[in-house]
Amino acid sequence: MKSPKSAPELLDQFYLHIRSALIETAAAFDRIQAAEGADSAWQDSRLEELREAARIIQEEEPERARRILELWSVKEEASS
Amino acid sequence: MKIIEPHVHMIARTVQDYERMARMHTVAICEPAFWAGYDRTSPQAFHDYFTHISEFEPTRAAQYLIDHYCWICINPKEAEDVAFSREVISFMPEFLSKPTVLGVGEIGLNKNTRNEMIIFAEQVELALKYDQLIWIHTPHLQDKLKGTRMMLDYLEGHGGVDPNRVCFDHTEEHTLPMLHEKGYWTAMTVYPVTKNSPERVIDLVEKFGLERMIVDASGDWGPSDPATLHDTLFQMRLRGHSDREVETLFYNNPCVFLGQSGKFKPQPTF
Incomplete structure (x- = not known):
């Protein structure tokens, strides 16, 4: 059961979702690194x-x- | 289009969820027996719980024109105490004969311990003895892969279990393929954070097809939402799939699996 949509169509559909997930991940890493106790959490x-x-x-x-x-x-x- | 919710713990939800589901065309729901968020203090508490989900909850659902069904078992999170679990199992047969009880579930594993496996096996035997369907809970997070393999190995080695009468729930990309290949039904749970997203469920359907596939929202007392089932239906439409394919996944497939109980009233549309 293949996707009815082409790869470019799927990229258009999901680009902003992927972008959002990645920036949220980056921000979460920054949040942990900036907080007290970051050295131990980083390990x-x-x-x-x-x-x-x-x-x-x-x-x-x-x-x-x-x-x-x-x-x-x-x-x-x-x-x- | 009618929708079936194959897994929701309505004992933990409000009537507003019944109302929302009814407005989203949900016509039947199934409530597997599970943990309450705390360990029950006696086997009798399970008797009360089974009575609740097999007698009272259908009356709540009926107010919203929803058929309520349930499954009965000692759940894996409370199966570590073997003697306690066996007391619960001893009175399960009186519930299995009730008109809205579809089978034995959701049995399974939690931390993949020896005792959990003993109780899983004993409940498989009970289901076979009483000719019941089986609904299986696969463990959460890092324990899911190992626990799923343990249960699959047991059922495959048993020799007397028909895979078409067993559904493994909470499957994901790393557990669904081995079950699908062996002919078991697989259910994919859509949660806001853990388990699957609507997008990943449709990815799996596109990869493995519609046969023996079920989707549920598994609403309970934790972060969950019955509407994630309908979010997934909408995602399938957004991805370009036909109404017939959508109806197969969200209505006909559960009708086919659950209909094997002889008690589930909704019928497939094609």
Whole structure:
């Protein structure tokens, strides 16, 4: 079931949404960095996972959403 | 076009949500048994809860011309205490025979522990014994991938479970493909922050097709909104899909899956 819309049409449709999500992300990083205790927060592994997700977005390989969700999942060998 | 909401916890919502859903052409909703936001203090509290969702909630819904159905189970967030859970399971059969109870759900895993898995398996057996449909909760966030694989492996290894009578809920890009490939129904939950957005749900539909796909808003006591289901319907239209395809996803598909219970009244339109 392919998208009825072409890629340029989808870009037109979603450009401002993507732009908004990216600027909100950048602003959130700035907010954390500017606040008291930023040094320790900056080492939090969750932030590193977010940076890694940002790297995945820039890659040419598809299925970025799936790969980011897998990055954020507990590893299979870990037992509860 | 009529809409079905396959997953909403109306016990946690106001009548204004019934009114909003009715105005947005929702004609039937399903309420799986789940956590209340706190751990219940006795098995009897579950008996009261099951009575509420199988008897009282349908009367609230009927005031807005909505058919209310429910699922019964001990939910995964309260399944760590095996003895406690077994007490709850012991009186589930009396509810499974009620006219608006569609099956056993939402069973599943929360932190993917051994005890949660024991209770999941025992409730699968109960569903099979009473010829019930199964609605499965997959874990949140980082536990979702591992927990989904654990339950899929169990069901595939069981040998007696028909995938067409099981729906895995809260699926996303990393869990939906393995379930779809094995013939299970998959539901995608649309939340304001976590789980899926309307855009991602339609991405998944475009990639995997309409077959055995369901969408829900899973409104409950946390950040959630029944209107996200209708936001997703609108997104599907914005993306250029036909009315027939939209109706398949938001009405006919739930009719087909839930209709297997023999109790769900809405019928597919084509």
